[in-house]
Amino acid sequence: MIPNDVWDIAYENSMSKTRVNYPTQKPEQLLERIIKSSSKNGDIVFDCFMGSGTTQAVAMKLGRKFIGADINLGAIQTTTKRLLNVSKELENADDKYIGFEVYNVNNYDFFRNPVEAKDLLIDALEIQKFDGSNVYDGELDGRMVKIMPVNRLATKSDLEELKSNLPYQKFEKRKSENPLEPVERLTIICMGHEPDLKPSLEKDLINYNIDIEIIDILKDKANLQFKRDSEAVIEIEDNKLNIKEFYPMNLLQKLSMQKEYVEDWKQMVESVMIDWNYDGAVMEPKLVDIAEKNDLVKGVYEIPSDVSNIKIKITDLLSETYEKEIKINE
Ligand SMILES: C[S@@+](CC[C@H](N)C(=O)[O-])C[C@H]1O[C@@H](n2cnc3c(N)ncnc32)[C@H](O)[C@@H]1O
Structure with a gap:
């Protein structure tokens, strides 16, 4: 049947399971129709006004690669959280692109004030x-x-x-x-x-x-370092990977907090992702631990038997990430 030029798709109502409370959120069904009709498996989908990340979430579910951008930090945080949940749902699907990175362009966020x-x-x-x-x-x-x-x-x-x-x-x-x-x-x-x-x-x-x-400074001083890298202490003990300490330095700076006053690093963390067999190029997390409303991330993880090269990614509440690789057998 030739499609009609009116698409009858319901908007995100307050009961919808996929609703993330972003004011302009679009229904997933709408993006599903657009993405399916204009791309194939493995293609790259780009939405440069991503808002709550509906395009990216649907692209991930449909096995497309994706890029997104937004000027609003709240959109980045909402989308990061949403994609973490989708990647958790798809944890065991082999044909999906569930890993993603968050980049901060031009120190934009850092220069907000x-x-x-x-x-x-x-x-x-x-x-x-x-x-x-x-x-x-x-x-x-x-x-x-x-x-x-x-x-x-x-x-x-x-x-x-x-x-x-x-x-x-x-x-x-x-x-x-x-x-x-x-x-x-x-x-x-x-x-x-x-x-x-x-x-x-x-x-x-x-x-x-x-x-x-x-x-x-974008051109002439591109090497200026404004950001302080986050730090973490991660140890392997009794076949468990244990994140003992984590200091998201930019977040701490925003909160005017010293390292010494961090009582529980987990309160500043949105998620921990682990790829137990990292190939050195693309992180494919097999473990996704997301902080929920009343639960913090666990911080201690049982190491499976067939690990080679572990890559850990900790995402803080500013959606900034700390990454570390641990090679086993070294
Ligand atoms: C209509 S909303 C997108 C909603 C999205 N499709 C969804 O389902 O949630 C438009 C988004 O564009 C962002 N935006 C506006 N101007 C922008 C710019 N110059 N660069 C990047 N993002 C921008 C806004 O912050 C807003 O989140």
Whole structure:
């Protein structure tokens, strides 16, 4: 029968088993129809506005590989949790892609708080900070530094505030004293920028010789390390794998907590996944331990008999992961 152009699919009602309470959640049936009609087993499905992850959940159930993205951290957390549950349901299915990774692009989440972001950059780039200045944020190698909002790319309109605050009287004085020298050496720090940012600023300040440099941390400082890696103590005892300690450093930092004050690491963990025979490339978890409403993850796991190379992945409440490989027989 030729399908009708009206698809009669019920929305996610409050009793639905697959409901995860994301405000714009779509019914799985809808995505099932779209995915089945437009892809084959093993194809890659991409939804760059994934919300609660309906596309990814259905793709996983249908044996498709998948990629998702969302600007909202809540969507990442909801989807991570949802996919962990689906991967648990499909634990023993051989033809499904149940492993997945969560990536954080451009330290986006880390730069969520603009005040904190500025301080992190000042530390990382070793800028001498100016307190209380409404023009510049600090000085670096004899240059005045202005840090743009770093949770998005810098646009020409972001420069308006800087332009209106520049010390033009000083510039005039320097210009008359030293006409051949730049009146200012200015470094603008940003996280991605419009390609004509510098020429447009030069044009607007055409009356002054200003030496402008743009440092784009996405390109020029791609190796800057902002994140502190998580740490864990994992031991094998009496044929059991025992996670003794776990310190999700970014989460601890967000909670303003010191390592020493972590009483029970399990309270900060969403899931533990273990692949007992990791092939060094693709993690295929055979054990999926998810924290439920009233239950924390177990933390101690019986090791099966035929293990070779163990890979453990601990996902914390920020959906950030810690990974460790333990080779048996070494
Ligand atoms: C209508 S919802 C998607 C719902 C999803 N299909 C489901 O079943 O749950 C749209 C999503 O796009 C996300 N979004 C909006 N702008 C975005 C952007 N620029 N980049 C990535 N995600 C974005 C929103 O956070 C929201 O979660």
